[in-house]
Amino acid sequence: MTNKLDVLLQKPYVHHQLSVAELVEKVLQRNEGRLTHTGAVAVTTGKYTGRSPKDKYIVEEPSTKQTIDWGAVNQPMSPETFDKLYDKVLDYLMKKDELFVFKGFAGADPKYRLPIQVVNEFAWHNLFVHQLFIRPNVEELAVHEPQFTVICAPNFKADPKVDGTRSEAFIIISFERRTVLIGGTEYAGEMKKSIFSVMNYLLPEQGILPMHCSANVGQEGDVALFFGLSGTGKTTLSTDPNRRLIGDDEHGWSNRGIFNIEGGCYAKCINLSREKEPQIFDAIGFGAVLENVVLDDATRVPNYDDGTLTENTRAAYPLQAIKNIVDPSVAGHPSTIVFLTADAFGVLPPISKLTREQAMYHFLSGYTSKLAGTERGVTEPEATFSTCFGAPFLPRPAVEYAEMLGQKIAEHNVRVFLVNTGWTGGPYGVGSRMKLAYTRAMVQAAVEGELDNVETVQDPIFGLAIPTHVPGVPDDVLQPQNTWADKQAYEQKAKELAQKFRANFRKFAHIDPTIEKLGGPLV
Ligand SMILES: Nc1ncnc2c1ncn2[C@@H]1O[C@H](COP(=O)(O)OP(=O)(O)OP(=O)(O)O)[C@@H](O)[C@H]1O
Numbered sequence: 384m385t386n387k388l389d390v391l392l393q394k395p396y397v398h399h400q401l402s403v404a405e406l407v408e409k410v411l412q413r414n415e416g417r418l419t420h421t422g423a424v425a426v427t428t429g430k431y432t433g434r435s436p437k438d439k440y441i442v443e444e445p446s447t448k449q450t451i452d453w454g455a456v457n458q459p460m461s462p463e464t465f466d467k468l469y470d471k472v473l474d475y476l477m478k479k480d481e482l483f484v485f486k487g488f489a490g491a492d493p494k495y496r497l498p499i500q501v502v503n504e505f506a507w508h509n510l511f512v513h514q515l516f517i518r519p520n521v522e523e524l525a526v527h528e529p530q531f532t533v534i535c536a537p538n539f540k541a542d543p544k545v546d547g548t549r550s551e552a553f554i555i556i557s558f559e560r561r562t563v564l565i566g567g568t569e570y571a572g573e574m575k576k577s578i579f580s581v582m583n584y585l586l587p588e589q590g591i592l593p594m595h596c597s598a599n600v601g602q603e604g605d606v607a608l609f610f611g612l613s614g615t616g617k618t619t620l621s622t623d624p625n626r627r628l629i630g631d632d633e634h635g636w637s638n639r640g641i642f643n644i645e646g647g648c649y650a651k652c653i654n655l656s657r658e659k660e661p662q663i664f665d666a667i668g669f670g671a672v673l674e675n676v677v678l679d680d681a682t683r684v685p686n687y688d689d690g691t692l693t694e695n696t697r698a699a700y701p702l703q704a705i706k707n708i709v710d711p712s713v714a715g716h717p718s719t720i721v722f723l724t725a726d727a728f729g730v731l732p733p734i735s736k737l738t739r740e741q742a743m744y745h746f747l748s749g750y751t752s753k754l755a756g757t758e759r760g761v762t763e764p765e766a767t768f769s770t771c772f773g774a775p776f777l778p779r780p781a782v783e784y785a786e787m788l789g790q791k792i793a794e795h796n797v798r799v800f801l802v803n804t805g806w807t808g809g810p811y812g813v814g815s816r817m818k819l820a821y822t823r824a825m826v827q828a829a830v831e832g833e834l835d836n837v838e839t840v841q842d843p844i845f846g847l848a849i850p851t852h853v854p855g856v857p858d859d860v861l862q863p864q865n866t867w868a869d870k871q872a873y874e875q876k877a878k879e880l881a882q883k884f885r886a887n888f889r890k891f892a893h894i895d896p897t898i899e900k901l902g903g904p905l906v
């Protein structure tokens with residue numbers, strides 16, 4: 384198998400390690416995309432404008448049989464099925480007249496980084512991985528030996544009848560063959576998130592906790608982590624003019640501190656404005672990749688308000704496109720952890736302080752709403768429990784990650800907050816999304832320790848400690864029941880959500896019961 388890949392990679396039509404400028408030229412020559420007025424590359428991805436979790440598989444091999452949490456997220460595929468499809472994809476790529484290979488790393492801490500290579504059919508995909516993964520310097524490249532290979536052939540469509548897939552699209556990880564095989568979908572997020580899944584499997588073996596979170600650091604060296612499922616604000620809130628950005632989506636936490644897994648950011652850009660998110664807006668310059676953003680034909684100015692192709696429009700840019708970053712993206716142990724949830728019920732407080740048990744409870748629960756677009760088929764907010772705020776990317780049982788987090792929170796005495804970036808004043812359709820300016824003010828107060836010793840009131844349903852006052856936020860906004868016109872409707876919705884929490888938590892019946900008793904809803 385390796386042989387066939389070696390043969391492929393030695394073909395004269397394979398471009399190795401092209402620069403950003405060369406890749407931009409290739410994208411334009413090959414008519415894969417268009418230049419925007421700032422020199423970003425704008426592409427469309429056809430039918431697949433978000434991840435396709437139902438088409439994701441892990442190969443069931445002797446070493447993974449007992450360690451993977453098999454089920455709807457981690458669907459098994461037999462090694463025979465994988466090998467056949469792998470052969471077909473390689474034969475397909477042998478017939479192309481151009482391919483693009485990027486070598487780099489996942490993991491900014493040199494001690495724990497994974498050397499990877501990505502083989503792309505599309506130049507723009509290769510530009511994407513160049514911007515998103517960690518780029519090697521000349522010396523690192525000279526001795527680079529890939530330990531994992533991603534092969535991405537979007538124009539290869541699987542035939543479910545013969546290939547053992549569910550559809551034409553597939554994202555398959557084989558840990559023994561050290562390969563990720565992607566086909567049928569053009570959405571670039573699959574490449575970054577499949578390597579994240581790989582890291583979520585490999586890092587715990589080295590005692591490192593992988594996390595679906597963003598991270599930044601303040602002037603005093605104080606590190607904050609922001610966990611949250613797609614669209615809850617990891618990228619938006621970690622990009623802060625007063626704090627240096629470490630990373631926007633994926634990190635590891637070792638006994639040396641935290642490190643970014645990636646070398647770039649992948650920001651949602653629906654309704655992006657310079658006024659509300661200036662650093663992200665300005666990061667979309669030469670060589671950035673815009674997915675499914677509509678451009679003005681003549682001026683080539685992106686219209687970020689246009690969601691006609693998808694709500695999940697995306698911008699990919701290297702960390703270095705943000706002015707205040709930590710480079711390389713490693714930092715010490717966090718002092719603050721924020722769990723971001725986009726509550727479409729509009730009943731969770733906009734900010735609350737969590738006890739140890741509440742932190743464990745909410746981490747395992749991972750309550751949020753799936754926002755439109757990031758996953759196929761989701762068109763309006765949908766309540767979901769995504770354990771560890773990252774269920775789609777976790778190959779191992781959730782409890783393994785949660786226990787590691789619990790130990791680290793205790794060891795480093797981390798303060799933990801739950802922040803609702805979703806609805807207020809009523810549920811989705813009635814209320815409105817929390818004002819970004821308020822969320823920013825609350826997050827600022829939290830990470831700066833200003834909420835450590837403030838007066839709080841207990842949320843009547845969820846038992847969470849809600850600060851009565853946060854600088855820059857009207858007091859009324861802080862108490863959810865005060866934002867609803869109909870108090871009875873509020874109570875009914877809140878109880879409905881509490882009931883969902885309890886039903887969801889049944890699957891954790893085997894863990895320490897005090898977590899639910901002391902950390903769960905009161906009623
Ligand atoms: N109160 C709020 N807090 C945070 N984000 C908000 C708020 N109100 C609206 N938004 C919008 O929600 C979106 C948050 O998206 P963001 O890219 O930060 O999510 P993410 O957690 O990084 O998701 P992903 O994991 O998919 O990258 C942005 O478009 C942001 O402008």
Ligand SMILES: O=C([O-])CC(=O)C(=O)O
Binds near residue numbers: 433572612649
């Ligand atoms: O993976 C994606 O498509 C975007 C993302 O960051 C997430 O969903 O968490």
Ligand SMILES: [Mn+2]
Binds near residue numbers: 617618619632
């Ligand atoms: Mn993000």
